[in-house]
Amino acid sequence: MAEPTTPAVVDPTAWTCPAPLRDHPTVVLGHGGGGALSAELMEHLFVPAYGNETLAGLGDSAAVTLGGARLAFSTDSYVVRPLFFPGGGIGDLAVNGTVNDLAMSGARAAYLSCAFILEEGVELSVVGKVAQAIGTAAAAAEVTVATGDTKVVDSGHGDGVYVNTSGIGLVPEGVDIRPQRAAPGDVVIVSGPIGLHGIAIMSVREGLEFGVEEIVSDTAPLGGLVAAMLAVTRDLHVLRDPTRGGVAASLNEIATASGAGIVLTERDVPVPDAVGAACGFLGLDPLYVANEGRLLAVVPRAEAEAVLAAMRAHPQGAGATVIGECVAEHPGMVVARTPLGGSRVVDLPLGEQLPRIC
Amino acid sequence: MKYIDEFHDPELARRLLDEIHATVTRPWALMEVCGGQTHSIIRHGIDQLLPESLELIHGPGCPVCVTPLEMIDKALEIASRPGVVFCSFGDMLRVPGSGRDLFRVRAEGGDVRVVYSPLDALDIARREPDREVVFFGIGFETTAPANAMAVHEARRLGVRNFSLLVSHVRVPPAVEAIMRAPDCRVQAFLAAGHVCSVMGTAEYPELAERHRVPMVVTGFEPLDILEGVRRAVRQLESGEHRVENAYPRAVRAEGNPAALERIAEVFEITDRSWRGIGTIPDSGWRLAPAFRAYDAEHRFEVGDLRTAEPAACRSGEVLQGLIKPHECEAFGTVCTPRSALGATMVSSEGACAAYYLYRRLKAPAPADRAERPRPTGQAEPTGRPAPADREPVRSGRPAQPAVKEATRLG
Numbered sequence: 001m002a003e004p005t006t007p008a009v010v011d012p013t014a015w016t017c018p019a020p021l022r023d024h025p026t027v028v029l030g031h032g033g034g035g036a037l038s039a040e041l042m043e044h045l046f047v048p049a050y051g052n053e054t055l056a057g058l059g060d061s062a063a064v065t066l067g068g069a070r071l072a073f074s075t076d077s078y079v080v081r082p083l084f085f086p087g088g089g090i091g092d093l094a095v096n097g098t099v100n101d102l103a104m105s106g107a108r109a110a111y112l113s114c115a116f117i118l119e120e121g122v123e124l125s126v127v128g129k130v131a132q133a134i135g136t137a138a139a140a141a142e143v144t145v146a147t148g149d150t151k152v153v154d155s156g157h158g159d160g161v162y163v164n165t166s167g168i169g170l171v172p173e174g175v176d177i178r179p180q181r182a183a184p185g186d187v188v189i190v191s192g193p194i195g196l197h198g199i200a201i202m203s204v205r206e207g208l209e210f211g212v213e214e215i216v217s218d219t220a221p222l223g224g225l226v227a228a229m230l231a232v233t234r235d236l237h238v239l240r241d242p243t244r245g246g247v248a249a250s251l252n253e254i255a256t257a258s259g260a261g262i263v264l265t266e267r268d269v270p271v272p273d274a275v276g277a278a279c280g281f282l283g284l285d286p287l288y289v290a291n292e293g294r295l296l297a298v299v300p301r302a303e304a305e306a307v308l309a310a311m312r313a314h315p316q317g318a319g320a321t322v323i324g325e326c327v328a329e330h331p332g333m334v335v336a337r338t339p340l341g342g343s344r345v346v347d348l349p350l351g352e353q354l355p356r357i358c
Numbered sequence: 359m360k361y362i363d364e365f366h367d368p369e370l371a372r373r374l375l376d377e378i379h380a381t382v383t384r385p386w387a388l389m390e391v392c393g394g395q396t397h398s399i400i401r402h403g404i405d406q407l408l409p410e411s412l413e414l415i416h417g418p419g420c421p422v423c424v425t426p427l428e429m430i431d432k433a434l435e436i437a438s439r440p441g442v443v444f445c446s447f448g449d450m451l452r453v454p455g456s457g458r459d460l461f462r463v464r465a466e467g468g469d470v471r472v473v474y475s476p477l478d479a480l481d482i483a484r485r486e487p488d489r490e491v492v493f494f495g496i497g498f499e500t501t502a503p504a505n506a507m508a509v510h511e512a513r514r515l516g517v518r519n520f521s522l523l524v525s526h527v528r529v530p531p532a533v534e535a536i537m538r539a540p541d542c543r544v545q546a547f548l549a550a551g552h553v554c555s556v557m558g559t560a561e562y563p564e565l566a567e568r569h570r571v572p573m574v575v576t577g578f579e580p581l582d583i584l585e586g587v588r589r590a591v592r593q594l595e596s597g598e599h600r601v602e603n604a605y606p607r608a609v610r611a612e613g614n615p616a617a618l619e620r621i622a623e624v625f626e627i628t629d630r631s632w633r634g635i636g637t638i639p640d641s642g643w644r645l646a647p648a649f650r651a652y653d654a655e656h657r658f659e660v661g662d663l664r665t666a667e668p669a670a671c672r673s674g675e676v677l678q679g680l681i682k683p684h685e686c687e688a689f690g691t692v693c694t695p696r697s698a699l700g701a702t703m704v705s706s707e708g709a710c711a712a713y714y715l716y717r718r719l720k721a722p723a724p725a726d727r728a729e730r731p732r733p734t735g736q737a738e739p740t741g742r743p744a745p746a747d748r749e750p751v752r753s754g755r756p757a758q759p760a761v762k763e764a765t766r767l768g
Contacts, residue, residue: 026465036696267368280362282474283449285401340371340580342403345715347695 036348038244039253060101060241063171063178072107074098075166083130083161085204087196087217090163091133093292096221097243098167099141103226104239104295106177107169109141114165115149119158130161141221143167169223174234179257181237184328187304188262189297191225191311192218192319194247195275198289203278215274220293225316229297232310238298241291245349248287250296251324251334252348261330264346267339268323287336288349298326365579374584375407381591385411387543388590389536389679391529392498392550393420393708394578400712402580408587415543415679416709418532418632419550421497422449423677423701423708426631427667429525430455432660433494436523437468439658443486445479446494447501448472453701456665476508476522483512483520492654495522499553502526502643503617506624509645509652523654524644527630529553530561531641537569539678546590548576548583551605556621558613562601570599577605624649633701634667634674673700676709683713690714 030037047055054062061074078094099109114134118127138145200217222241229236238258242250247269255262264287271279271286279286293316299307304322311317334346390396396416399405405414418424434455437444444460451460451470464470469489473479476493483491495505505522512520529550536542549562554575566573572593576586586604593600603609621643630642645653655661670688675681683689683702693699695711702708 026462028461028465030461277362338401338403339366339368340402340404340407341368342406344400344403347715 032244039348060104061107061167063105070171072102072105072169072171073166074101075164076101077162077164079159079162080201081159082204083126085217086200086214088219088292089130089133090161091130092137092219094163094165095134095137095141095143096219096292098165099143099221099223100241100292100295102167102169103221103223104177104241105169105171106175106226106230106236106239107171108223108227109143109167109169109221111144111146111169112138112165112167113147113149114145114163116151117158117162117164118150118152119160120152120155122160127161130163134163137221141223143169143221143223172230172234175230175236177236177239179238179240179254182254182258182260182262182298182326183237184260184326185301186237186260186298186326187301187322188251188264188324188326189299189304189308189311189320190242190247190270190323191222191295191297191317192293193270193272193275194242194291194294195271195279195286195289197243197292198246199275199278201290202282215272215278218291218293220316222293222295222316225295225311225314228310228314228317229307232306233299233303235303236297236299236307238296240296242294242296243290243292246286246288246290247296247323248285248334248346249349251346254296254298255332255334256348258326259331260326261328261332262324262334263327264324264334264336266336268321270319270321270323287346301325362579365577365581367581370581371584374581374588378412378584378588378591379409381588381595382409382412383595385413386545386591386594387413387415387679388546388548388587389415389417389544390548390576390583390586391417391419391533392548392553392578393417393423394552395548395550395576395583396420396709396712398578398580398583400715402583404580404583412587412591413543416676416712417547417679418536418635418677419498419529419553420702420708421501421527422453422704423673424527424632424635425450425453425496425525425701426633427455427665428631429496429523430459431665432655432658433523434458434460434463435660436492436654436658437463437470438466439490441488441490443469443471443479443482443489443491444494445471445473445476445482445491447474447496449704450494450496452698452704454698454704456667476505477511480508480512480517480520483517484515487519489519490657491520492658493520493522495524495526498527498529498550499556499621500550502621502625503556503614506620509624509649510620512652513649521652521654521657522645524625525630526625526643527632528627528641528643529557530565531638532632533565533573535635535638535641536678537565537571539680541680542678544571544679546572546594547574548586548590549573549601551575551577551582551608554603554605554609554613556614556617558618559601559603559609559611560613566599566601572599573601575601575603575605575609577608632677634671634677636674668699671700673702673710676700676702683710686710 031041054064061072064071064073076097078090080090080093083090098112102109196215196218200215203215238254240250240254251262275286308320311320335343336346337343399414430453436442437460446460453459460470479491479493509522533547536544559575562573572590574586574589576582582605589602589604624646625643626646627640628642628644629637629639631637650656672681672686676683688699693703695703695714698704702710
């Protein structure tokens with residue numbers, strides 16, 4: 001049959017490298033899901049359009065040199081619904097998300113910008129509550145909100161409150177943290193239990209309750225934890241905060257960027273009971289659920305014990321544990337060893353994780 | 359979690375595996391019927407732990423995979439209409455119809471919503487009385503009671519702006535069709551535990567007896583699967599063919615009377631087309647005449663839709679266990695999880711998607727289906743020797759294989 005399964009609306013000759021985008025000529029939600037579709041949008045649309053080596057690093061934040069200083073620079077937009085959820089709200093996310101993106105380069109966030117896009121008709125008390133949360137979170141993260149902007153869009157053209165924050169911070173001397181540096185023999189550490197943020201959001205968004213305990217988002221600033229780790233060794237290879245797409249997406253990005261294989265020991269991955277139960281009900285995999293206050297660290301084996309001890313001594317890393325290692329086999333792929341002794345590939349999620357029917 | 363963790367215990371799993379290894383003396387082929395079981399087998403790597411000579415054939419029990427193309431196209435057509443709220447289980451959104459999927463419809467402005475229950479869709483209908491709310495009622499006997507309940511409730515509450523696009527399928531006629539296929543290799547079934555928790559086991563003894571095939575009602579956690587396999591091979595090795603219930607904590611012989619009553623009230627048995635397989639007699643449910651007013655096909659008049667299945671897709675043969683996914687020419691080249699030709703490459707329960715991941719692990723080199731026979735010593739993805747030579751026949755295959763295959767199956 002000659003007909004293509006997906007009609008190509010995009011003119012393939014008029015674009016830099018459109019091939020993988022042709023399957024989705026319009027933006028779909030998955031393009032923002034942090035998975036394969038997001039990566040393709042970056043690789044085939046934005047990077048060719050902006051064309052520079054700094055961007056091509058594709059880290060959580062960019063490392064730039066300005067006037068002799070090495071800076072980490074990052075921006076992120078927050079469109080979470082609902083605006084407030086157990087454990088935090090859009091204000092906490094807007095601060096912690098950008099602070100954490102900077103921390104993943106080893107930088108301590110110094111200044112943030114904060115821009116609001118407000119929908120006509122939103123109650124000012126709601127905006128005030130978000131602003132208060134931003135102020136509180138910034139104080140906790142020891143970062144200064146130095147500049148801001150406000151725009152209002154017509155009623156129906158936004159979803160209440162959108163927030164964008166950008167941030168800069170200094171990268172300490174001798175620190176070179178980026179996904180390309182993962183190497184066979186390195187140890188993979190997670191800073192605490194996973195899946196809490198994604199399930200907390202889902203529990204309020206979908207009106208689901210799981211078990212007796214309320215699931216609370218883990219949103220938290222990680223700059224202090226990273227500083228504590230760097231105090232032990234400057235030779236951290238990779239840091240990543242597993243937000244959208246969860247641990248699975250972050251590990252796949254690291255494996256792809258470095259060419260190392262990653263083996264996860266599934267029984268060592270800390271999944272809280274309530275998260276496990278919720279995922280069981282919904283047919284989700286905790287490895288793909290978003291976190292907002294956790295980091296993954298890839299460190300040389302010789303440093304692992306000291307780094308782990310430093311993490312556990314810090315409030316944000318009390319639950320830190322080793323979950324896997326980098327290997328020379330299956331380069332670029334993440335494989336989980338199951339508790340039964342089998343193995344499975346942990347692939348990059350395509351877009352949003354979809355609850356299964358059965 | 360209580361009642362879950364106990365069924366993941368590695369030590370008990372080891373003991374079951376030891377017993378299975380000690381029991382099996384020759385090659386056997388088992389089919390796990392349900393996609394949920396396939397998912398669990400892949401998720402926990404169970405297939406790699408079983409004896410080499412024991413082959414697990416993934417059955418047609420993935421509702422996402424077998425929902426017929428014409429029904430997906432009807433869903434896309436209805437969901438595109440203004441004033442419609444189209445509600446679905448999440449994983450149906452990515453299943454390709456003739457040219458697009460529900461995600462695309464949503465991106466183009468259609469109001470497509472993921473819900474966790476048809477009753478949630480009914481709530482939307484009550485909250486938004488000026489919209490037409492349609493729920494995509496697909497699945498096996500497991501999802502039928504809730505769908506029946508939604509329609510029952512809609513009528514009881516007088517909710518007129520709610521309807522169901524029904525594409526329900528039933529397991530026993532599919533088992534019958536598989537066993538009657540001339541090149542069937544299945545020697546025992548792991549029957550779908552959750553289907554039996556609704557329907558009970560009354561439909562199975564006659565099938566087991568007539569086809570002389572062991573049928574073990576099996577659950578979904580790792581120990582459940584292993585216990586099902588253990589009982590199946592024990593029967594095979596001793597030449598028995600009984601129905602056994604290895605999932606008694608969920609399944610009673612009589613099923614769930616309340617659910618059965620609701621199904622009997624709202625649905626009636628009909629022939630049903632299975633994607634890639636063809637029409638199987640009496641293998642589905644549709645709304646009974648008394649509930650026709652809630653039938654979305656009727657309400658939106660989407661009777662005659664032209665459908666076009668990609669000719670390269672051989673998911674039907676995969677679903678029947680006739681070929682392994684990587685034996686399809688499109689596998690891993692034009693057909694990948696991100697641009698799937700068939701539904702078996704979309705769903706995480708689908709055999710093609712599962713193989714796609716596993717093959718990348720075992721053989722990172724690009725697809726090498728052309729080379730055949732496989733060089734000695736190179737394992738195929740299951741780690742077992744390739745099945746007997748099966749010449750690909752797709753080149754001359756008609757674009758509409760349903761009728762032809764149905765004759766063969768039915």
